[in-house]
Amino acid sequence: MQQTSNSKKVITDGSRLMIEAMAKAGADAFIGYPITPANLLYSYSASRMPMMLPAPDEITTLQWMSGLSASGKLPVTATSFPGYALMLESINMAFMMELPMVIILVQRLGPATGTATCGAQGDLALLHGQISGGHQLPVLCVSDYEDCWEISAEAVKLAEKLRTPVVVLTSKEGVMTQRSFDISLLNDISPVEKRRYQSDEPFIPYKADSSLVPEFLELGNKKHQVRITASTHDTKGILQHSTPEALANTVRLENKAMHHLNDFTFYHLDEQPDATKLIVAFDISANAAIDAVAQMRQQGEKVSLLIPKTLFPIPYVYYQIMDKYQKVIMVEENINAQYARILFGHRLPGKIVPVGAIGKMITPHEIINGGK
């Protein structure tokens, strides 16, 4: 982003930008349950979202969201691992019901309650395996304030467009640290169009055309009966054991996000000609990677940088990019190279070099050393 003459420099945290962006993009409600380090997102929502409801726990949070979503509202929540773990069965429900919603997952140091005020990037494996059957929820990741704005809005639009829960991944340092920022650089966000089934023909809630996304009609509408279910079901939303139609519906769920993946593949690629080394970093580690790349280039080393913003489903283009390099340094704040192993399996190819840490942010210096 370039400096403008009409600059409006403020000091803010990423939480404020995320909630404002989501409200602008068309989020109707925030359901909150307090948990560090996601509390700022809850606080801002209390004054900004058209509706804000305090739930008594995180299971209830996702259930309330699902009820609202099935009734035509687009809800948002924010949590960290302990809360996300409680939400998991209900996230599966919302996935199966095909309910638009956004869940902001703010990573902190685990396992279990771990350290609430310490950042981490330890939930990649969880997000990859969260839906029974191995189906993938769209997971978008914010790495800087522009992302807090743009990616948050995209998440709301994606949830509505694909009729699905969408996860926005961040971590403690990304949403709690205060930074100077020029808000005049932010692009306008227009609200997503909430399309509804219009025909006079009976509504078939899980019938999809070639887009694989069924049309939507809310519970309580005056014109057509709406059936929604979490159980294996046919296109009419009627529970089935394993009829071909019902299984085809589940297969459609597997394919739905993949079918549209090109439309929501977001990443930043800073390629240097003739570089043989690529650094891959996302979320808070991307900031250290930017500094590392600058220092390496200053020292005459040729190096490229990939910041993935769509983490799941995995965009194929990431492999195409990585294939071009002799060495790929994958930076993530955990000690088991989670994203690298999801991409390449537990026996990492020799050219993949993980750089990890727990209990602290990864430094530019560690990234530079990791490549040697």
Add this chain to the structure above:
Amino acid sequence: MNTPFLNTQSLPFCKGCGHDLVAKNTATALEKLGLTPLDVIMVTDIGCHGIIDKTLNTHTIHGLHGRSVALGAGVSFAMENTNKKVIVFLGDGGSTIGLQHIIEASRMNLNLTIVIHNNMLYGMTGGQTSGLTPTGFRTTTSMDGNPFSAHDICKLTHTAGAAYVSRILGIGNISDKLAEAYSVKGCSVIEIMEICPSYGVKFNPKRKLSEIMESMGHVEGVWRNERPAYSYPNHARVNNLLEKLPVVDKKHEGQLNKHYQLVMTGSAGEGVQVASAILARAALGSGYQVTQKGSYPVTVGVGFSTSEVNISPEPIHYHGMEVPDALLVTSTDGLNHQKKRIEAMTDGLLIIDSSLDVPKTGAKVLSHDFRVAGPRNAALYALLYFAKINGMVTRDAIVGALHDMGLGEKIPIDKIEGLLNQ
């Protein structure tokens, strides 16, 4: 002819099951109230009762075991200001796993009706004991009789605040009793006593439903709380979270030509976080980029309070800090928290309250009595002391930021500056 609520009279329940009675009487009750199927959202979950879905002409949503009340609550929030009726069906098993949702809906007096099909065991999974199984009742998991007592769900929900609670013996025509509950504005809870023909009757032969209920000390009845139904509060909302953020223009000149890292540390209540926020704003007002993050125990009112501030003429990406350029310490809590960092400093500046022992460090050490300004002002005093000798951010920028933040009347800046200039 109006669309009936049920699309068949042949319901998918075992012969003699009370669920059949509840479903048919619900349809009759809703017709008596003049409602049409599309006026009703029926929320069900896992359990035999939940398979009613496919026979209904209402809107239906079928969710997770025991969570239907919370799912229905979400629907209810969205249906405010409509005449839609939200009805939640669940069983005694669902009431056990989802008890909190029932209590919360009652406490909040949400506008929905909760119908608990209490057949005293988990029917769908083979007849196991639930939290509503009566003492002595035999199930597949308590063949000697349930040793525990059952929840009195009516007493619990009435105490929690539901507008209307009733217990109904699930025999005969119960449509008028159901209609009364369905017409309540607010949270109505109905417990319908049934006996599972497949497991309850089999393991408890010759026992009658009325006798079992009597043995529990439970009676049919209605219990009311006169209170308004929940409605969403109409309180003020801001239209834009960014609009009220203070925009900081460059008004001051500093002497910084490279990235500078500073740590302030002390005890909770010494104004460490406020002082570092003032510094951040002063730095922005001097044309620099800045980051600031606080660190303190979860009990924010006691113990250490530390803040890390990055200031740079160039954009800041990585904002972490290992060994800072300067470290300002105003109390023992802060010293203990940052001791390793101080010991790791090979150069730079350590400004420390004169009451504290100075750890071994390679930093230049300046010791001064900051607490003389009062414990609440110690951090700001240390910051002004730093500004006076460093010049990176000027005194004018700091005092200007303090006033811009509306702290001019709260902080005795003249007194602090008087001490500084002594």
